[in-house]
Amino acid sequence: MSLLNNRGNVLLQLEEPRQAEQDYRKALQLAKAANATNIPQILTNIARSLSDQKRFAETDAIIAEANRLIRQDPERHGELALLAVAAESARLQGRVDTANRLIQRAFAGVDLAKTTLATRDAHHTAYRIYRVQGASALALAHLERLSTLNDESAKLATSTSTALMAARFDYANQELRIANFKAEELRREAEFQRTLFIGLGGASLVIVTLLSIGLFTIRRSRNQVREANAVLEDTNVALEKALKAKTEFLATTSHEIRTPLNGILGMTQIMLRDASVPAETRDRINIVHGAGMTMRALVDDILDVAKMETGNLTVELTPTDLHTLLRDVTRMWEEQARAKGLDFTLSHADTPRWIETDPGRLRQIVFNLLSNAVKFTERGELAVVVEAAGDRLRLAIRDTGIGIPADKFDEVFESFKQVDAGTTRQFGGTGLGLAIVRNLARALGGSVTVSSVVGEGATFTVDLPLRLVDAPDSAVEVAKDGEHLVVLDRNPIVRGMLRTLLTPHFATVQFAASPDEAVALARDIDPVLILADEAALAADESDPVEKLKEIADAAPAGARVAALWSTPAPDVEQRLRDTGVDQIIVKPVKGPALVAALTAGRGEICETSRRTKLVSQAA
Template sequence: MATAEWLKGEAYIRISEPAKARPIIDAALARVAIHGWNTKLQGDLMRSRGAIAATAGNIVEALQDYQRAHDIFRAAREVRSQAISLQDIGQIYSDAGDYPRALDYYSQAGELYSADPGFRLSTFNNRAEVLRLLGRYDEAERDYRGALKSARELGSPLLKVQILANLASAETERHKFGAAGQAIAEALGLSRSGDAASLRPAVYAAAAKLKAAQGDVAGAAALLRKTFAGDDLTKTTMPNKEFHATAADVFEKLGDHAMAFQHLKAFERLDKEASRLTASAASQLMAARFDFQNQKQKIFERDARIHQQQAEFRTKLLLSLFAAATIVLVLLLISALRIRKSRNETRAANIVLNQTNTALEKALKAKTEFLATTSHEIRTPLNGILGMAQILLTNPRLDAEAREQVQVVFGAGEAMRALVDDILDVAKMETGEVAVVQEDVAFRAILEDAARLWSGHAAAKDIALHLEIGAAPARILSDGARLRQIIGNLLSNAVKFTREGSVTLRAHAADDSEMLVVEVEDSGIGIPADHIERVFEAFHQVDGGLDRQFSGTGLGLSICRKLAHALGGELSVVSAVGAGSRFTLRVPLQRPDDGADVPQRCGRPASLAEARLLLVEGNPLTQGMMRSILEPVAAVVDCLPDGDSAIAAIRAATADHLLVEARSATVQGQLLMDPLRSLVATCREAGVPISLLFAPGDDLPLDEMEHLGATQLIVKPINAVQLIAALQGIYADEERSTEFPELAQHPKQQFTP
């Protein structure tokens, strides 16, 4: 309430109604005396009351209030406010004509605080005005230029025009006409429009003063007429006093005695008013100093009485000290005993606290291990459910209603598996089991795979998916699996939260070439400012209500940031509601030792369980079914839709074994056998085994297939057990083999990919 009253009182002071401000400020001071003694607010109120007193001509009261405000600010360590109160006191002495003392206060204010360009401007300008009045023009010019520098820092045309006009007047008085002319030209340019236009008459006045000093009486007269155009010369204010004197002299020389007389009268009126104010202020200050001397004499007399009383007191004090020392010794002994007891109690409490912390750590570890174990164990039956759902969906005899029900089960299972994967990742991170490796990674291939994987989802929503990776290094040293996980998650979120527009995946080396930058930018719904950092917290979702529009656990971004930290980098986001988001991953950029972009293969894996298996299958549903069958027996299973993508992956050395559904290798405009030959030739050149899965037909005759040179031919239909056995057979027998399974042996397990 006191703050509100202060602001209201200040408003009245600013609109020159101090009579209305005084009772409001007094009421606020009474309130602060109870609830906020010696606070900055009390100091501000004292300054306001001092300003009211100064306006009313009560100089002594104003000075007392300003000094009290200064003491309060100093006690509260409010350096800026303390410096402002020094300026207030300096203004009192300046109004009283005591310019040396005013200059001293202004200088103290500038030495105490100079961090604020607005305050520096005020200090420099006040000092310069006083220095001009003292005739110290060189120093005045220096301070005006300091004020001008501060005005330029603030970028205020109004302040720059005011200081330039003052500077021009000072330089004119020093007969530096060239510099004064430059200052006036700049001020005229700044005052053409805006708030600064209100100061244009002051600029004209400074220019007239320059013209008069140069002997151009006619030019000075023209500028003075512009200065006072529309003004009543009987009501002009104190800042025009100096210009009236110039005008009286100019018009006298020009022979316009009537105009010269009017300006002379205006000058005399303002001069008398200034003299009266100065005399009043000076007399009040003199009275205050006289009263101070009386108070000082009284203090001397009081001090003499105090010295006598102190001598008597010392005698009594010595006797009391002896008794007090005895008491203190006894108390020290008692305190030592209590401290010892307290130390023992503290030691016992620390032991209990350590035991409790140990128990809590064990409980937390047990919880995390349980979470990790449970999540891992849920995966096994869940994979079985998903696999059986995929097999059911491939059954052509399944009616539409049953197929729809199985698709619901399959979709729910996929969502559950994603949740289990996220929970397992979080559990591993909490237990510190997440480790990163440094390996030769085909970075561009990872980006292309991620874009290819989510292009279908984007197309289904009619969203453009752009890939800008021309400036990205082809190969880096990092953890490919972790990079793939982060990029895939960011693309997933971008597609999910974008209703229309586009999603862009871009990557490049930073300007210093020490960091790799990956950005995923979308035109989606955006993130509110108060949720920007919270989106990286586990389980946090911006749309977290029961009726939310977007599904998800809220773990993805938390996992991504932790993985980014594990890679030695950082994940950040810039977003605005309705304007989309841009997630930026920055990780250290390390290139392979040879600096080349040509992949180097480190040797064939010893078994299928150690191999990175690349499946080429154009049907997304069949991809999902085959992945669920092959993931338990291979180290990594990646899927691509066509032969061109597979050739790029082989050349990037991201696969150890290729399993190709022959008809998925089709390239538009070419016969089916031609892309198969290219694919087989690429694999043989790279030393990668290739298994061709096909059903013989007119477009895939068996005799031509045998002559392609593939590592292995697998004829469809074939069941899951036979397919896995055939793939594992490559690592037991280096010779090329052809599998022709007997279809009738396992009728319930066979499928037709």
């Protein structure tokens, strides 16, 4: 802590305030961890480095924090230095009167003739302020004291240099003594080597005798070794059978667990979609559903590992809509990432839409990698970047999490392995996800690699064959029918209810979690209708009407735009009409009424009975 603080002082004198700030902040972390008493001093140093960088807002914040700590000290240690730094910051900002007031407070009641070397910077600051103010007498007094302190510092350096020379002389004497000692040691070592040589000669004779006896014994025990090898071979066969039986049992048991678990999850999903379930009961069902989903993921991982060990892992190559698959598989993890305060980006603009692959296995690869990325990242961002390079498709999942040591790159892809036991205790998990990813990538004819820096994050890159295909006939027909529906809503429960309500009336129902995603879908799939919820439009504290206008502008020709809104005021209603929106559906609204309003075509503001729980209020 002291070393970092002193090094920061040196860097500050060398006019390297940014590097000095870094050392001061490291020292501050150590001081807080040790509950040290010099925290105000370190904060003062940080403020001084920030002031030199002209980061005045941060300087003021640090000064306020240091001042609060100093006021808790009855003797106000460090107040003079802090006030001097505050005065220097004010001077650099051009607030000379404030700087003058602060420096006067700093030296109020202080005998300038008795100040120490620790106040040298404060005297320098006072000199510059009084010189600007035209207070020549005060400026001269501080300049004289500064000169005196500099002389004292020079004397101290001279005495230190003298002590250093004496220490060097003592060191030279010690070196001479060490050289004499080494010479004596070499002489004794030569005598020892001669004695050792004689001893080794005798030992060699003994060893030759023992080897002769050993050869005779080995010849006699050769048959015993052969018998032992035969027994070991039988044991290995039995062990292999036992391992195979274990794997088969694991696969069978996991499958049997999965069947009732799917029943439990199915019932919880049905109950969550029931609008009549009380809120307290819904919270409990959500807990059960979340635990069930976690358990099913674990069972799926174990089942996949069992299939891999028995060689039963299969892939089925079919035409796959890559863009839709990526949006679907990343949507849940995007919501979880944003819930943790992480930025999330998905980039696949330059990739073909239709490829031939196993969509389930590809979805599983991306799902497992994103699961790890969200789990091990506490701050920063997650990014999914998909690129086509010749006949290869590369998917890179990048995070800014805890990172992986280079010597653990191969180990993390083994079953039931994590970086260390501490990682397992802190973050949990079975250690199967990356093993499954590697086996699935190989099954698809590709590979997975990792690059990482500890503390900065990791990037997992999946390299797969790229096989281009034409869109299947069914996809072409749906596009011709023009029956796509885009729904902007962030709540997964509401999404499930809306999907159940609207799927029978549209060819496809696509969900967007943000206005930007809704705009992208509107340009991508050519929908006939876009339904936007007010809460989702205002999720990032933006103007929901402006966001709705962006969606309406992006809608293709002939497409309708409908908005779910909570009884808009007259001025808001007029703004909504000015956006070009076709329908304003006032919520709360019953499910059948919502379907009727959306399928009836262009209309006015639709008001419905509020006596029943509504679709929009399920959130």
